[in-house]
Amino acid sequence: MQRGLLAPLSGDYMNPWLHSNGAWIRTEIWASLAPACPEIAAKYAIEDAKVDHGAGEGTVAAAFVAAMQSAAYAVADVRTCVEIGLTQIPENSRVALSVKKVLECFDNGMSAMDCRNTILKMNADIGDGWFEAPSNVAYTVLGLIYGKGDFKKSMITAINCGDDTDCIGATVGSTLGIIYGLKGIPADMEAHYALAKRAATESAVLLKNDGRLLPLSPDDDVVFIGQMARNMRYQGAGSSHINPWKLTSPCDACPDIPFYEIYAEDGEPNAALLREAVSAAGKARSRI
Helix, strand or coil, X not given: CCCCCCCCHHHHCCCCCCCECCCHHHCHHHHHHCCCCHHHHHHHXXXXXXXXXXXXXXXXXXXXXXXXXXXXXXXXCHHHHHHHHHCXXXXXXXXXXXXXXXXXXXXXXXXXXXXXXXXXXXXXXXXXXXXXXHHXXXXXXXXXXXXXXXXXXXXXXXXCCCCCXXXXXXXXHHHHHHHHHHHHCCCCHHHHHHHHHHHHHHHCCCCCCHHHCCCCCCXXXXXXXXXXXXXXXXXXXXXHCCCCCCCCCHHHHCCCCCEECCECCCCCECHHHHHHHHXXXXXXXXXX
């Protein structure tokens, strides 16, 4: 769009992620703004998705999921919600064909994993077979259909399909949450959460603080070394990418502490900068 290409061209032009996830994992907002109005929810999802997915399957997937979740506000049957979602997308789109294949596999008594493998093979030509919207939406529907309304079974079944598991699980959970609310969450989930929190807490070492380095004193002889002190790595990529309105780096917070970089601006190692950093580190009491 910065080049003057408006949607959907902005999402079509030189875009290797045309058929990928991204848009359909953010559709809950449109379903929630248009509850029980799947046509409206799908329309807004398309307007959103076409900016970065153009006319690709990524946009089709967004329309389907938004319509399905919008229907969930009024219909307490998962399969009916899925079928309503299908009414809002082209019947020969890869998303529609993949979702209908899941329903066919279920109706024919195929196991959940065999159904998953069928979908994987069916869409192997898109996006090298991973992170593409048709399969991941199908895995979401697979969990919902094979789970038969059971929160835990639906989540486990969907996530066991692999691929973009955080997005698959989140969409299964949010859809069931719309239908059943808090009463749909199993009673033992709280205990599982407590155990997971305990495991994470006891297995993580944030900072050993050897030698009582922290807290820093204004009088301490300290140097910052490396670009992370100036340009922090504060997130992942893909769906975890965010644009915070403000970041405070260690250099911002402690402007009086000397900073030494090792790499040039182009990211290549720089011998002169490295020598300077090593020299400063050798003279300082503490190095961060």
